[in-house]
Structures are given as C-alpha cells and as structure tokens.
Amino acid sequence: MKSLKAAAVVAGSVALAGVAAPAFAYDAHHLPPMSVNGALDQLTQQPPTVQDLMPLQHQSNALDTEKKGSVLSRLKDVTTTVNHRPLLGGLPLKR
Template structure:
C-alpha cells in the first residue's frame, strides 16, 4: 500500500508541475529547416567553422575502469558486490 501511495504522490507532483509550467509558442525562425533544400540553404548561409568539425582533443576518463572516480568503475564495483556468492541481488540467501 505504501508503494501505491508513493506512486500517487509522484504522479500528482508531476501533474502539478506540468500544469504550473508556462506554455510558449515557437516561431518559424526558432525551428531548424526540415527539408533538404532548407538544410542546404542553412549550411550555405552559415558554413561550419573549424571548431565545429574538429574531433575531441581530450579523451574522457568517464569510462576508465582504472580511475576510481569514473562512472564505469562505480558500476563495476556495484556489480562485483551484487554478484558475490551467497547473495541474490545483494540480499543473503539464508
């Protein structure tokens, strides 16, 4: 019953936040071109710069398992803990 009440509270909060958010209208100038001709015209008017086309200069350390502060290292540690013998989803079997 507690989970049902929590779900109702979350759904009500989301609905209330959606109703309180202001609506806005977009003009045609805000939208990117949706046709091939419009896209080509947009690129012809504003060609990409060298900064737009250069690859990343520094590779991210977010997926480095050797770095203890990385996201992937944290996930690896959590899965190692959950997969210990005698545990099922982190809970003891006995």
C-alpha cells in the first residue's frame, strides 16, 4: 500500500508541475525553411555572404600525415606498430 501512495504522490506532483508550468507557443519564424520554395524565398530575400560560404579561411593541419602530432600521423604510427606485432584477439603471440 505504501508504494501505491508513493506512486499517487509522484503522479500528483507531476500533474501539478504540468499545470503550473507556463505554456509557450513555439515561434516558427526562426526555423530554417524546410521546402524548396521556402529556401528559394529566403535566398532571394537574404543572399549569402562570403563569410557564410567560406567560414574557414585557413587550412587545418589535423589531417596531415607528415606532421608529427597530427591525428592521422598518430594513427599511422599505431597501425604500423600493430602490423609488426602478430596478435590473436589482442594478445601477443610468442614465437
């Protein structure tokens, strides 16, 4: 019987919180257009600027395999090390 009372208290408090919380209508004017006509309409009203089309002005070195410390350089080192060690299920094999 105690669990039934606890469930009733929880359900009542959730219902009370739902009634007490203010309801707001969602403003759909800030959403991007979801149709071709809406996208064309937005493009004709506000054409994109250069900053919208090219947000990055410099090239990243994160994917450079020749630079030490880059992500792909470290991945290349790890794969080279793993390929030279024979493993079975992650365990080294003794010769």
